Amino acid sequence: MTIATFSDHTATFPQTAATNAAGTAIIEARHVGKTYRAERGKELTVLRDISFTLHEGEIVAILGRSGAGKSTFLRILAGLVPASSGTVTYRGTDITGPNPGVGLVFQTFALMPWLTVQANVELGLEARGVPREERRRAALQAIDAIGLDGFENAYPKELSGGMRQRVGIARALVVQPDALFMDEPFSALDVLTAENLRNEVLKMWSGNQRSIKSVLIVTHNIEEAVQMADRVVVLGSHPGHLIADMPVTLPRPRDRHSAQFEAMVDTLYAILTGQSRDGGPADTADERTAAGDGVAHGTSDGAANQTAAADQAPARASDADHQASSDMLPNATPGGLAGLVEIVYDHAQGIDLADLAAELSFEVDDLFPLIDAGTMLGLLTVENGHVTLTELGRQWRQADILTSKTMFAAMLQDKAPLVRIIDRAVRHSEHGRLRGELIVDLLRARHTDAEAERQFNIAMTWGRYGELFDYDADDDIITVDAANPANATRAAEEASETD
Template identity: 65%
Template sequence: MTFTNFITKSATGGGHSQALTRDLNDDTTNAIIEAEHISQTFTGDKGNELTVLDDISFTLHKGEIVAILGRSGAGKSTFLRILAGLVQPSSGRVAYRGKPLNGPNPGVALVFQTFALMPWLTVQDNVELGLQARGVPRRQRSEMALAAIDSIGLDGFESAYPKELSGGMRQRVGIARALVLQPDALFMDEPFSALDVLTAENLRQEVLKLWGNEQQNISSILMVTHNIEEAVQMADRVVVLGSHPGHLIAQVPVDLPRPRDKHSAEFGAMVDKLYTVLTGQNPNGTPDEKEQAGQTGAGTTRDSNGTSPDIASSTVEKSGAEANIGEPTDGTLADLKRELVDKRSNREDGASDAHDDSSGTAGDLPDATPGGLAGLIDVVAGYPDGVDLADLASDLNFEVDDLFPLIDAGTMLDVFRVDNGHCTLTENGMAWHGADILKAKEIFADLAMDHAPLVRTIDQALRRQPNDALHGDLILDLLRRRHNDEEARRQFDIAVSWGRYGELFDYNADDDLLTLDDANR
């Protein structure tokens, strides 16, 4: 029994895409893994139900590389583990080769982000682990392990321990450990994200070479990534998930011939297209890519009844501070419901904002600091005609998860305009860029009051208090009706940092007291 066997594929450019076209003509014979209406919920610390995945259907076909792309919070890794049979979905079904999955998927091998090697075992022993668990005889598994080690470029390191290897070499061991099992589908969970740029690029190329080998034995590859260029470089199809909860936004075919030129116009156009989808627009610049994928109602955290709770949807016993606010009127805490409720459920025209799908519930504050936003404004100002988001991320050496919160904050505050993946400064952005420090803070304060509902509501609630003060726990309790504890605290902390930067309000953590800033009285 040798390492390379079973399936023959063309190693010429575009061979996989052509094979995929033929394979997909018959879904019944070429479907390796099928997932139907997968949803996943977990119970939070307070007993509340948190939806991580919402009604996702997906099929992995023979002869294709598929990338699952999405931001943090999209449930990418959870979905991968459900397909691998390591996590049981709350609802929906998964089938492997037409048979329902009731445990670990026998046709799948996993490569993890963190290598997951046993430090007390040699390279060869680590690669043999899965074979040993399957009861493969010692001599046979040794031959198979050595062949796998050689195929991934680690020949000569069989007796080395993980501590002696670089990060890239450790990940090669992880890949060899998966390949030696001769899986139908190779699953890779952000396999290159823990590596430096050059090592990651080298390892991507090695995996693609293995995939193009005429004698390689893997039917398909499914990889999780948040790196758009990586998805375009490697995948025949990109599945894009939105966040909070994870939901299907779109499935985008990548028809570029292999090997792919990252500097070609076609490659750049595909990267821009995926940026556009992730920012909530379709490739033509209109909102709500979910309509194209046949998905509706996703993107908000649901309670146990499947509805979208809001921050002030139920009656609470009023504390003394809350009682001083008075009856619900414009600008009070009770109006958080009106200010922060998901726009997708309230808009008369039924359309969503451009960023609703990718940044959580409408009105939530992106996880970006004013200082970071100011720095990005200065960078974008250096491009008189604007800059493509892909180029911006590349120039800054940012990953998608690093860049998008700043872009979300800038579009929320109307300092950036993003159209089909191209970012330009608005008049507000230019004014901020040209202002001195004090004027910039004034501009930020005005924009936050106009466009950031949570900041505005805290400001107005403070103004209605006799002493211009309010306990922070009150805001947190209201936020927890809509978010889990961690996200409620994150939203509160962001609001405080924005309020402090704009000299709108301050927060004393020792006393848990929000107060109006003297400059804002």
């Protein structure tokens, strides 16, 4: 057995996604769904009706928020997790177990700590029954190609995070897979190490002697997706579903500071925040996919993906779980939201989400809950990846503490259904007291136990900040905030309406 050399750093990069996408299909997923049995026998749908094709000669990034099922979808394509519905084929053959054409790189390195670097790299070859001497030669060549020559006999504990991930990449490449799958491979690394390793992977991909035919990378980092991929597939959340499939036609190597790069990043931010090109909410898969500059389906598999997306739209509009997710409170604190409004306030003309994330040193999954909270409460607007304060947002920023709390309470009453329901339930209870477990039990009818607890805790934080109610966690009792005179006024108004 021989292994290709991946060290040709001077080779030219493929120029466009269009040329790459014309290659032979390696892996095809058709109408894939995944459902788990959750607590109390309930079913939890993680993925719904996703169709996707990976072609020879392309790097594809799967992008999405937390909860989009990106890693689950990757593992289904790799044959590590069975799909609940739909089919996955490798070069035309249905897969019923581990996909023989895939090498997988994990976020957490997944090295055996008791094995040396060389032994870790040989694991896949050993599992395939490759003779000892042959796998030794192949492993040493892979280790050299990935830049770890001299560390063959080192143990993982002796290596930095970047070096450990290099071992993981060498272990995946040594089996000469058709497709290299990478599950958030750089997220556990520091910024500089991650950037260096991204470039190393791109250099290996550009090498004339590379054996891998395609790369599929899961990420929540939009800049990383645009930097590396020829095509970006975007999944929506709760459950995971296809919302865009966009080619990236920028020439390589890519300049992060170019107008074209920044425009592509802004477009993807707009898609992930659910904004159509005119700034309105993109409520269907068709609208959100159209946000990709009208080229969301420019690959040779575009027609199938477009049909799948269109088919999903009516079902999603009526699905209970989709409706429930639209009412969910974003996982953001009032203090964090106030800090975000403070920063956006300093930009009179607003700020691009990409620049905002860079200014805050936030990842996408850290930023989006704050953005969602701000838009839910009417403090922010997001149009095509550009965030600005509303007039209400400016007033809230300029208000004193007491006034800002009163305003926040009014926003919750108007825009946060769960907080409003809890507030009214407490005030209408016989003694102005309510057990928190009652609210959690009601939430469990629509959410998993963990999500029900999370939604309850967010509601308590928001409601207490707005002085709508108090919560004694020790006794699990919610009570009306008697210190807030607005509560007495509101109770009197509701009483008169009842009369």
